[in-house]
Amino acid sequence: MLRTAGLCTTNEIQQPKRERYAKIAISLKVCDSADRIRDTLIHELCHAASWLLDGIRDSHGNSWQYYAQKCNSVHPELPKVTRCHNFTINYKxxxxxxxxxxxxxxxxxxxxxxxxxxxxxxxxxxxxxxxxxxxxxxxxxxxxxxxxxxxxxxxxxxxxxxxxxxxxxxxxxxxxxxxxxxxxx
Ligand SMILES: [Zn+2]
Ligand SMILES: [Zn+2]
Structure with missing residues (x-):
């Protein structure tokens, strides 16, 4: 992952019992500061929460927005959780x-x-x-x-x-x- 800040992969296993899972990957090349890692992680966690807790995969639709708003209302000191990560990439x-x-x-x-x-x-x-x-x-x-x-x-x-x-x-x-x-x- 070079240009994408983060990615949340969601799926479910069938055996031994049906269970949903989510996997989050963060690009440390793009997220080269603690702030960026935090903001990206929160964004991806909203995808994960939407899938794991509600079984909904709607990209940045109502369910994702519900969790994003929840993050901001619980922690108003955080920057607004946005649909896309607008990071300028710091190349070396x-x-x-x-x-x-x-x-x-x-x-x-x-x-x-x-x-x-x-x-x-x-x-x-x-x-x-x-x-x-x-x-x-x-x-x-x-x-x-x-x-x-x-x-x-x-x-x-x-x-x-x-x-x-x-x-x-x-x-x-x-x-x-x-x-x-x-x-x-
Ligand atoms: Zn997203
Ligand atoms: Zn030229």
């Missing part, structure tokens, strides 16, 4: 398009920037500096080739009409390593 890693600056979040460095392009403008993606939980930046090890791509992509792309991303990358890599060899000799 961001990639940015060098052309249009569109950002893509990931939990790990899973994106291969030599193969994937910006979905909006097909520009090249660059890994952004990482931040610690307290907001201070982690000085990244900038790979020289990534920097070279960032600086030269647009020029190579614009020089040949209809050139594909793969071919731009091939050309950049050829130029970069040729340049490096020249510097060494």
């Amino acid at each position: 890693i961001y990639y940015e398009c060098s052309l249009c600056k569109h950002r893509i979040g990931r939990y790990t460095r899973s994106l291969n920037t030599e193969r994937f392009l910006c979905a909006r403008c097909r520009g090249p993606l660059v890994l952004l500096p990482l931040f610690r939980k307290d907001g201070t930046p982690i000085v990244p090890h900038v790979r020289p080739f990534a920097k070279y791509v960032q600086e030269n992509y647009r020029a190579v792309f614009n020089a040949t009409a209809g050139i594909s991303h793969g071919d731009v990358m091939k050309r950049l890599s050829k130029d970069y390593f040729a340049c490096k060899r020249k510097k060494k000799s």
Whole structure:
């Protein structure tokens, strides 16, 4: 579960006797604070209560709303129990398009920037500096080739009409390593 804050699975067993059960899962990647875990758990518990106590599975219908309102009237200090969890996802890693600056979040460095392009403008993606939980930046090890791509992509792309991303990358890599060899000799 990466994008869903929580999930309540409801069903019943037939043997040895018919019995309803509910299973709640919480995504700790999305619920990355105590408040979020609490709010998500309450929301999912309302689904569970509706099924276990009343045998009703009506999504966020009357039965779910009954328990949600009950939570708020018993504990008025809690935020209003809402139908959906509107959490902004705090990714650890961001990639940015060098052309249009569109950002893509990931939990790990899973994106291969030599193969994937910006979905909006097909520009090249660059890994952004990482931040610690307290907001201070982690000085990244900038790979020289990534920097070279960032600086030269647009020029190579614009020089040949209809050139594909793969071919731009091939050309950049050829130029970069040729340049490096020249510097060494
Ligand atoms: Zn729900
Ligand atoms: Zn873009």
